[in-house]
Amino acid sequence: MTLAESDRERVVGELGRDPTRAEAALFENLWSEHCAYRSSLPLLSAFDSESEEVVIGPGDDAAVVEVGEDVYATFGVESHNHPSYVDPFDGAATGVGGIVRDTLSMGAYPVALADCLYFGDFEREHSRYLLEGVVEGISHYGNAIGVPTVAGSTSFHEGYEGNPLVNVACVGLLSPDRLVTAEAQRPGNRLLLVGNSTGRDGLGGASFASEDLAEDAETEDRPAVQVGDPYAEKRLIEANEELVDAGLVVSARDLGAAGLGGASCELVAKGHLGCRLTLDDVHQREPGMNETEILLAESQERMVYEVAPGNVEAVAEVAEKYDLGCSDIGEVTADGRYVCEFDGDVVVDAPAEFLADGAPLNDLPMTEPETPATDYDLPALADAFEAVVASPNAASKRWVYRQYDHEVGARTAVRPGEDGALLALHELADAGVDTADAPGIALAAGANPNWTACEPYAGAYATAVENATNLAAVGATPVAAVDCLNGGNPEKADVYGGFGAMVEGLADGCRDLSVPVVGGNVSLYNDSNAGPIPPTPTLAVLGTTDSLDAPGTAFAGGGTLLLVGGHDEGLGGSELLAEFGGTDAFPDLPGDAGAVVDALAAVAGDDHTTAVHDVSDGGLAVALAEGLTESAGAAVAVPSLDALFSEAPGRAVVETTDPEGVKAAFDGVADVVELGESDASGTLTLDVGEETVAYDHADVAAFRETIAAAMD
Structure with a gap:
């Protein structure tokens, strides 16, 4: 990839001369789709990003929201898609490292990760190879740095065969007095580069992420993939904590896309300032690096800090304590220019804001997605149940998450x-706040590619509802969301049309839920020889709860089973149609999603509620199957196969000893249908129309081990 001719003309017009080699490379990377959002930025205004809890919204390294008295949470999400195809282990591992450093740059300590993974058909050996490498990379890095992976999703769809997606979210915690931003504050302050030494790995990573994957990407693009060192990251986490505690950091930005050039330029541009850097002073691990390599290498585990001149020595001492490199590389200036010197020559001299934010936006044509026709044939009940429950999308993901340390940090x-996951807020107890009710935060994340492949708008709307329902099922109330918007080549009108519909649907869904979207990431050009990926709106939602005593998804036995939200017979986007073929429009969206989520969260916290499980992948059939245990079963009646397998959003199965109380809670909000009773049989009996099947716990458990059986 080289600087486009139209961009070159714009740069020449601004500079009044041809750009140097280093300047051209900087513009190419900072004006890439990955950094500048040239095709997606015009669409992102659809999102609401403000609320009483939002402290810092989109535009910084991570968002900041208030989650308790004098407790802030940072929240961000990032993609590492192309690198994870070329090198699944290092690509996924460095994706974790990058989003964790986004958390550090706000002054927070990382406390939780969520990973959302998307691969091609599970039956393909290559998909399983990518799955194994990606999961190993995430677990290796996350476990080593001591940040628990507590939530996420794993999906399979033929559209990801040539281009998997690895989206990772991170939550951090801090007190208000520790808050740092990625905005340079004062001319005369020094810029320090702290962390690993700079090498040639990851060169051109931003531009590499802004073009379609070629057939030979696994070999030809390997140099564009960064190589991580989680033990250096762990030392950087602790050093950052000490630097922030001591008040030595004025502003900070992690080195990710476009390396030092991206981080330093964006830092000063955001503060409407400039800087002058001496690239020779950057600590390097490879001899003979030129100015372009030093600026654009995406070597990992590095941060740039703005530091008062009198504190440079103190920062260097902390870095040395944690065996990290530290270079005083330049000064913040008042003239607004981004200037770099190398070997005694000025190799970059451009307006910082023009370099960071001057990329022209694309005005691309869109083709509106069509609504699928209703055309399918239903299999027999037993065939349908066994195939859907055993499908990789609906089967147990235990093989994935058992490799992650999800309890570190206590x-x-x-x-x-x-x-959804729940985490304790120890900070409230430490601050002397009464924590008798054990308040905490909740996290859920994911997307269903079958939904958005069917209808991008409705599927994305449903993604918002489903993630909020996940939080409500554990008694939490959503307060903020971050999104990772993944799409194919936006220069194709049908692909861009699907992407635009997805953005609109997700924005409308979050708005109707009153959940502000406080940050995110866009990843386009996810195309390969296999074609474009489905529009994929990964959403991570953060919530708060007054109690960590949440109902689980497993039945207790001896209660009434209710379907909150009622039956729906729309099969569009369902796992049933993915398994057996056919098409259908996406099911109806809930009329008042926010009211449904609020009511469900209240019901989940009721003493009479013994289990709650949202209805999503695989529909009601899978929700019931996942409730089965060796000592708890159920006898359930459902009117039709369509109703059993519909994945209409905003619904949940509730096991309760007070069915009338649940019905009263949803009166005027949503339909509530009695499904049957739970018992101590360990058997699930389904009466569907004129068909009846019964499966004991061992049968269902065996069906659900599809992934583990193939991967172990």
């Missing part, structure tokens, strides 16, 4: 495998 109260 916060995790509800672990992976439930609808």
